[in-house]
Amino acid sequence: MQVNWDAIVKTYDVRGLVDIDLTDDVIRALAAGFVDELGLAGQSVVVGHDMRDSSPRFAASFAEGATLRGADVINLGLCSTDESYFASGHLNLAAAMFTASHNPASYNGIKFSRAGARGISLDTGLAAIRDRAKKYLAEGIAPAAHIGSVSSKDVLVEYASYLRKLVDLSGVKPMKVVVDAANGMGGLTVPAVLSTKAGLSELPIEIVEMYFELDGTFPNHEANPLEPANLVDLQKAVVEHKADLGLAFDGDADRCFVIDELGNAVTPSAVAAMVARREIARVRALGEQADITVLYNLITSRVVAEVIEKDGAIGERTKVGHSLIKDRMAATNAIFGGEHSAHYYFRDFWGADNGMLAAMHVLAEFGAQSGPLSELAREYNPYFLSGEINSTVKDVSAAKNRVLEAFAYRAEFDEFDGITAKGNSGDSWWWFNVRASNTEPLLRLNVEALSESVMQQIRDEVLGLIRR
Secondary structure, eight states: OOOOHHHHBOSSSEEEEBTTTBOHHHHHHHHHHHHHHHTOTTSEEEEEEOSSTTHHHHHHHHHHHHHHTTOEEEEEEEOOHHHHHHHHHHHTOEEEEEOOTTSOTTEEEEEEEETTTEEOOGGGTHHHHHHHHHHHHHHOOOOOSSOOOEEEOOOHHHHHHHHHHHSOOTTSOOEEEEEEOTTSTHHHHHHHHHSSTTSOOOOSEEEEEESOSOOTTOSSSOSOTTSGGGGHHHHHHHHHTTOSEEEEEOTTSOOEEEEOTTSOEEOHHHHHHHHHHHHHHHHHHTTOOSOOEEEEETTSOHHHHHHHHHTTOEEEEEOSOHHHHHHHHHHHTOSEEEOTTSOEEEGGGTTOBOHHHHHHHHHHHHHTOSSOHHHHHHHTOOSEEOOOEEEEOSOHHHHHHHHHHHTTTTOEEEOSSSEEEEEEETTEEEEEEEEEOSSSSEEEEEEEESSHHHHHHHHHHHHHHHTO
């Protein structure tokens, strides 16, 4: 069969259309390549999957390929991506998670981890796994001397208990929280962590459930809270229920978005700044004397770096990218990392991202305040952000050159990740970043300024140049 390997093996994971790009044979080949590349024969591998219709079948096919090459598979069954990271970290085993995250129902994919929930990208093993899989698909998978076994393990209770230990919510003020799980894995993990479904103690938190039924066809809306249209139901429900706040999870529940009591979105940058402050204070209280490092990608608001510096930690600006940030978390021993896309990384969670843990920090911080969430969020959102704006362009290089020429004498540039320009207009500073997509003819624009009018002016000018 013809497989477009370069299309399905992305920078940080595997992703493709079910039974077109990704078939059972392709999955088996990838499993065999994974075991060989990581030297996992004779060792255990954890395999989890989300609620998509194809996920249990693909997890079973993966187990076939992995055991054929000598690995023992521990099947986690239904779980969120951060739950699979917990298993990988807690058990110190390599892992494969079947999910296409926020993509539509026709897609599926695999997120690979080394033991200890360490990420795998094209540059750190994924390309080699792909190349081994190509050969296995073409020539067949030769059985290892000792075929592996398959067993099952449910880690939900251990996962929920571990998160409860990291963030104590027992003393928060009573609150009502609307949660939109988007028919994704949040429907499994939220009741376990924030309610009593995992046998944990009751919290002073009333959960109003929205779309908690696990359904990989996503009958209510796409499981992508980064798109404003997918937050509308939650925003209305928060106001209608007179709730204190709302939480929205994506399909595999590793990202979380926050809505205040007025129905307004709290920016991921504001959440990152809030969590950074809490994590810095927590490790200081535990007696950590060494320099404390916090990561933030270059698209987050300026306020994130300001909070980190004000609280006496070292902020490190990173490029955008999941596995890249996980690598930097390990290399720098950073206690926390925040991305504009609502991925939040924690040293005490093996450097992996965990949307639930970020949500718990927000609940804990709000639960210790007397005022509404909108008031608290305002402290962490003093500037004006455009949000990420995507433009389809025929010639990415030409569009970038138009931007460079137009701002040549008005801005300082760096090309750390795409083009970042910094300048001043009147009394307002501003910056913007233009980055090309890795997989599509898209340019992504982010703008921030001290004043709203300047942000809008810069945004419109750069968009005009990109889309000319």
